[in-house]
Amino acid sequence: MQRRTLLRAMASVSGLGLTAAAGCALLPPLPYRRAPTAQDAALWLTLESDGTIRLLLPRAEMGQGILATARALVAGEIGWPLERVVVDLPNTTRLPPTRATVGSDSIRDFAPLLIQAATDLRRQMANQGFRVGGPLPETGPIAGATAPDLVRDLVTGRATPFAGDVHLPGMVHATILPPPQLGLKPERVQDDDARRLPGVLGVVRLGHRLVLAAERRGQLDAARSRLHITWTGTPIPETAVADAVDIDRHLGMGPLDHTLRADPVSGPWDIDLRLDVPMAAHASLEPRTAVAQVHDGRAEVWTGSQDIGFVQAMVADALGLRSAQVRVQACRIGGGFGLKTVGTIERDAALAARALGRPVLLQPGRAEEFADAFHRPPSSHRIRARLGADGIAGWHHAVVSGPVIFTDAALTPLLRFATSFLADGGVSRGLELPYRSTAARMEARSVRLPVVTGPWRGLGAAPNGWAMETAIDALARHHRLDPLALRRTLLGQQQPRLLRVLEAAAAQADWQAYQATPTRALGLACGIYKAMTYVAVVAEVERTGASVHVTRLWAAQDCGRVFNPDQVRAQVEGCLAWCVGMALVENLSIANGSLSATSFADYPIPRLSDLPVMAVSLIDSTDQPGGAGEPAMVAGTAAITNAIARLTGDTVTRLPWRPTSRP
Template sequence: MDRRRFLATGGIAVAFGMTAPLLSGCDLVPVFPQRPDPDAETALGWIGHRDGRYTLRLPRAEIGQNIGTALKQVACEELGAGWDEVAVVAQDTDAIARVRATVGSESVRDFAEPLAQACATLRDALARGAPPGELLPEVRPRADLRAFRGRRFVGRSPEPDRLRDIVAGRPLFAADMTAPGMAHGRVLRAAASPETGSRPAAWNLQAARAFPGFVAVVESDMFRLGASQGLGIVAETPGALDRIAAALDPEWAVDAAAPPEIGAVIDIDRTDAGAAHSLADDSIAGDRPWDVDLRLDLPVAAHGGIEPRAALAVPSDGGMAVWTGTQDAFYVRDVLARGLGLAEDRVTVHATRAGGAFGARTICTVEAEAAALAQAAGRPVKVRWTRAQEYAQGFHRPPVSHRLRLRVDADRPAAPRLSDWQHRLVSSHILFTNAAVPPWLQALTDTFVGDGGVARGAEPPYRIARRDIGYDLVRLPVFTGPWRGLAAGPNGLAVESAIDAAALAAGADPLAFRLALVAEPRLAAVLRRLGEVADWPAPAARRPGFRTGRGLACGTYKGLSHAAAAAEVAVAPDGTVQVTRLWCVHDCGAIINPDQVRAQVEGNLAWGLSMVLMDDLPIEYGAVTAASFADAPIPRMSDMPPIAVELVESDAPPAGAGETAIVAAPGAIANAVRAATGIRPRRFPLVPADFALA
């Protein structure tokens, strides 16, 4: 960030700091999530001891990464406790001090050491017979912590916490929760873009009341989602909701303004030649031909979590308790407190296990619906979104259009050099999602700070003489926001496609070309090891009637974790692509639980495959039209090839594994398709006709 932008950013932060308290009750200003840094003092509230047993209250949401298991390993190692002596309890806003959202592959990286420090303090206090009461943290050097030098639990793969409950189908998820006297709710909305104003104009209350199970029709400001104002219904049973909604038959007033067609605005060749937000701005001469000139386009994509979101709200005398699978329980509490007109300490959010989150559950949506319905009905209400609601009302990975131009100095084949790298992209918002940020505030962030989520992964990990990288932002008629790795996956696909094309232009082997240019030693190490485990450059296995090829890619995630991936594909005569093998070498620093890291890597490889072959959410007139996985497919087991994952042993601090391999997986697959067909993939997901034999 240059001085001018730094000062501008400081100015906007000061302005927010001055005006937010004055406007805290104003609907014009959204609730801002808070992101406190964890420390040993805060962590003392996560671990407790009573009657010879320990309780670990999770500071992180359990969203499928099994963080409860990893942090339990750290606690057991530091405490010197047996596995069965430590009980893990899910996150609860009444039980621990505020913690930041579970995002960004930060859980082990940022929370393991504070937990270890707290456990060491508690262990020593118990050993010297200190009386019960508040402890002060005794912070010690990391090298003195048992959790990072012991191997009784850390570095191993014990049975995941709650695994037997998952297998047995015991209640763990928000949709499983029940309460005495519980009713069921839903919020109805117009079939229109959430950015287009819509509201209920009329409805048949008498017909709805005639149905058995009818409880209430509810109007509430808490049903506002973007520019969409909903209408709530409450019924005694889930099955009655559909019948009551049909009988209610609401008429919707929808503003006439037609939203822009997404392809017309997310088009790199239709935007200004400049870029509003610059990541690198070296001067590049325009009087020489480019060796690589590549455009790539990716559409909107859904998160595809198996469990649509749900929440159970239970009102009490002057308070509200909510059970939900959220990535940020404290933010949900803050939003509900404002919306319900309650003090923060009168709202409790119990975080349940989430059946897939991937960034989708960072804001307050279904929780607000359940709480408002419960408050109006005066009884517990559970709201479960349908799959169609998950698509229509959630936010998604934004579309992106890339243009990359490169010049390669190939006069020294043994030492290739990239002289010029120009990368322009246009996309929509990720960190400042329009699902939560109003247009005026988003315009302000666009002016002063841009969107770091859109920029993530756009800077290549290679030595390049001159770089010119920038992006533009467009607010879209669909909600866009965080998606696994933010833009690191799509940007990694673009960067690794371009570097592969540069290697081809230089007449160089793709692996050797990358190794000659990689600046980070640990990234170079995973690349070299990938070459060994994938037996590069051995040819792809032959399949009669198919064209086969191999490709590779690599990348660094958030400057900390490194991955290199290789793929083998088989392309049928009609252009259908099948991924037949995947390899990945992964370095995320010290590993607490190898099985869980490997699972995260495999998940990223599956997401990379989906990005290249499947991810596309159908949209018409700014409204999502998908209603099921049939309309927006995700990979099935039959789509997944054999996978080989090698984890690098490292003494470096843990750096995060949840999203790293997404930087390499899609590029490896796309480059393998080019190797098989001689055609560089340019639009995703791949269209078989683009690769069909004439």
């Protein structure tokens, strides 16, 4: 591309972004939240004349196996061969907007509707003379859900399902250029030196965001080193984020904004704990990736996104197009975990594609991804509790966190202001106490931070569950009670499903007979996720010198009716791996004004040797199906740190655990 053309393109794009976009839409783009209906479900199945059933479910596939499970549900309900049910990834043209794939609700909210749609189709097919079978069994695993054919495609390389695998004629490669320190904005961008390199197209400026493009991916690294960019702004102080959420500072100013329960509570307390959780990255192996092309007033986008509807809205808004002029094709997601819910990268790709007049594949490098992605917010908790004759006599859990659902990544400044009066349900998720209590106060506050935070596997339920279950163990230690016995007493008959998984996990680990040693102990924890899934985890931890190692994990989960037990187990295993990371490794800190992580070398995630044998038992029932992708996040971390506390005698009050961390 000629320099003149590029400058013109840049001029047409700079100053666009949100300011220009605000003029073309009355409302800023927002994620679509409505639950699916039977009418929606009628569009998910199409019968072709030769008896092939096409299944187009508006759910993202990110390894949770929803498409394989959905295919097996349809085949089973209709009594139709699995290979004659063809699954396609959704796009925005063929289906109306649907809620994002978040919150572990695909099976709970979509499977019953899909089964009903399959029942209707079976009737229709029978009328047309097809020899159908079905229906699905009431309990037990359904046939074909493990989908070895789909696994085979992945392990042989036959499948090229990710956004980065899309290849369009004339396509260029691009990355983003985040500021070298948080809080800076680009002032002057000189890319002449870089553009002298073969294939380098230069920098496209999108408001404060910069996209660097080249003919080939391999040319981007050399190009980046020849850019001269001046940045303005004030770097944030090292402690700004930790100070912003400091629970004691907030409690010193009075009650927090949002209360889940507001019984009057007062001391004396048996335990009074300050608990802190740092920021953490999603660290999906696939960085956020989008391919976009813009021509003749239309845009096409390919992306591994958890929310293609929101992507469509953001791209349309940025380009000044109507939604119908933007087609977003879902690709398989190379790890989502809550990060791939906002269309930032897709919007950048579309704007850059328009500016360059070429299709663009935008995939940040790893350092850029750490710097530009949003992260799990830090949270700071205080829990005070006292046991009484009749359960917990007093419980006070206060938490301050960065935003979760009302993430800065998705909101315009106006919406940030508007939502500041609302409770961020992501921050308070899992704050409810499942145990019998006569007086409890749970309160939460979300504070805007100088770094962008948002949903991360389990949302607030991961840190809140850790804090709560840490406190329950501390109570047990205070009263010299067995942690299992105390939980049993506190659960009583009020949470039969939680009690059942607790007993199941303890039995698997042989809790009662287990012989702890000075270097080896068990810990346990349990919890409820979104009032639909009940999970308990027992961890065995071994101490060698100053370090600890998780040597066994046992989990029991009740998520109602289980269609695909192997896949549910895989999801529990995934959560437990995240819990090992959360307990022992993950800490995204700020140093010299920027995030400490630039690669997996300085943001380690659990490896093969960090992860133990895991035994997962599922309680299958005929209850309404719940979710599986996140629930174990509420219990795994505390099970591990509770085991550490039993080894060291010190409650673990700060994540990740460090040999020096003492209350």
